[in-house]
Amino acid sequence: MALSFTCYASLITKSQDQLNYSKYNGVEKVKSIIKKTVIPSVSYSPVESLQKGNWVKLICGASFEDLVDIRNLSLVYTLAGVDCIDCAAEASVVNAVNEGIEAARALVPIRRPWVMISVNDDEDLHFRKAEFDPDDCPQDCTRPCEKVCPANAILQKGGVLAERCYGCGRCLPVCPYDKIRAITYVRDVTATAELLDRDDVDAIEIHTSGREPSVFKELWSGLGNSTTNLKLIAVSFPDLRDSTISAMKAMYAIMEANIQCFNLWQLDGRPMSGDIGRGATRNAIAFARKLASAGDKPKGFLQLAGGTNDHTVEGLKKEGLFQMTTVHEASRYETIPSSLHSPNALIAGVAFGGYARKIVGRVLSSVQSHHGLARVEDFPEQLLQAIIESLALVGTVKCYNIQKPST
Numbered sequence: 001m002a003l004s005f006t007c008y009a010s011l012i013t014k015s016q017d018q019l020n021y022s023k024y025n026g027v028e029k030v031k032s033i034i035k036k037t038v039i040p041s042v043s044y045s046p047v048e049s050l051q052k053g054n055w056v057k058l059i060c061g062a063s064f065e066d067l068v069d070i071r072n073l074s075l076v077y078t079l080a081g082v083d084c085i086d087c088a089a090e091a092s093v094v095n096a097v098n099e100g101i102e103a104a105r106a107l108v109p110i111r112r113p114w115v116m117i118s119v120n121d122d123e124d125l126h127f128r129k130a131e132f133d134p135d136d137c138p139q140d141c142t143r144p145c146e147k148v149c150p151a152n153a154i155l156q157k158g159g160v161l162a163e164r165c166y167g168c169g170r171c172l173p174v175c176p177y178d179k180i181r182a183i184t185y186v187r188d189v190t191a192t193a194e195l196l197d198r199d200d201v202d203a204i205e206i207h208t209s210g211r212e213p214s215v216f217k218e219l220w221s222g223l224g225n226s227t228t229n230l231k232l233i234a235v236s237f238p239d240l241r242d243s244t245i246s247a248m249k250a251m252y253a254i255m256e257a258n259i260q261c262f263n264l265w266q267l268d269g270r271p272m273s274g275d276i277g278r279g280a281t282r283n284a285i286a287f288a289r290k291l292a293s294a295g296d297k298p299k300g301f302l303q304l305a306g307g308t309n310d311h312t313v314e315g316l317k318k319e320g321l322f323q324m325t326t327v328h329e330a331s332r333y334e335t336i337p338s339s340l341h342s343p344n345a346l347i348a349g350v351a352f353g354g355y356a357r358k359i360v361g362r363v364l365s366s367v368q369s370h371h372g373l374a375r376v377e378d379f380p381e382q383l384l385q386a387i388i389e390s391l392a393l394v395g396t397v398k399c400y401n402i403q404k405p406s407t
């Protein structure tokens, strides 16, 4: 059964009531609330979401490696019904994502979102870490770097906490003494291929500039047969203006002979900026508008990312790009049909990164600041608050008119 707007709305209303903490306690209450609510992904497979145009992916961050946060984010967004969770290509991170998913499924028997690992074929903004030596910093520095970091990755009076830095770069220009360096890296292709062999990894995303087919080809060749059992292969790339379609064709030609699953193009509008504000989503929408109207693009679903936030769907609707279609009941099972590449929505969906992490991160950080390395499900009040935040965001894609509740 599909989730209706009223179901979401009633959850929000109900949950607001439940936030009167004196009225409830214990995780059983949270379970009961979630069970009474029809989460959309109980009934829809990720494939079906892609086809209907209401696919939602949580981006944990290609370089974000805080395992506690990743586990808790995965738990919360699994309960909110995301179709996929995208994370760094590191075994420990993949473990944390899967642990979060299974913890969510222990609360509510919801279907499992796909787990995607992100890699790069060359230098890429998503694959870098900021670094500085705090001993080199002048004593009287007002530490603008610390204030501007969206990930709380810069320690008070200290340096960068590497596992929390996801490479957004905002600290780099604000240092008045030019003390911060960006260290870039490329994920090892052999280690990536090993990760893809795991049963709990379903998809890969290749970040590329799209300008160098030779490096893309090198990575693709290095992956060999490891992509054979995947459910989705995504390519994330920026708007290359007049060269966009030819770059997509070149990449698709490299992959084509070896693609045995669905493929998706992630349109990276304004990287790592969704938490900045409303306007951050404009580039991704403009990119989507361009590709949706291009007749000669290669096969594959289209999905927005880069600057996406709670205003993205509103922008898509204004452009006439947010179109839902009906999927026949018979396709409600998570199987890859023999006729691949048959999307029936203009845009398959949206991936949320920085904004998704910000709205739930506020709740998670309050748990962790008081309780250390905490499991969010042990704190029902905070879990419920996090679920409300995540549902309001995921609901912008899964339902048409959901409003974020005032808190």
Ligand code: SF4
Residues within 6 Å of the ligand: 129, 130, 148, 149, 150, 151, 152, 153, 154, 160, 164, 165, 166, 167, 168, 169, 170, 171, 172
């Ligand atoms: S501002 Fe961005 S690049 Fe700098 S430490 Fe924080 S997350 Fe890393």
Ligand code: SF4
Residues within 6 Å of the ligand: 132, 134, 136, 137, 138, 141, 142, 143, 144, 145, 146, 174, 175, 176, 177, 178, 179, 180
């Ligand atoms: S702004 Fe520059 S000098 Fe000041 S604490 Fe940050 S890195 Fe050090």
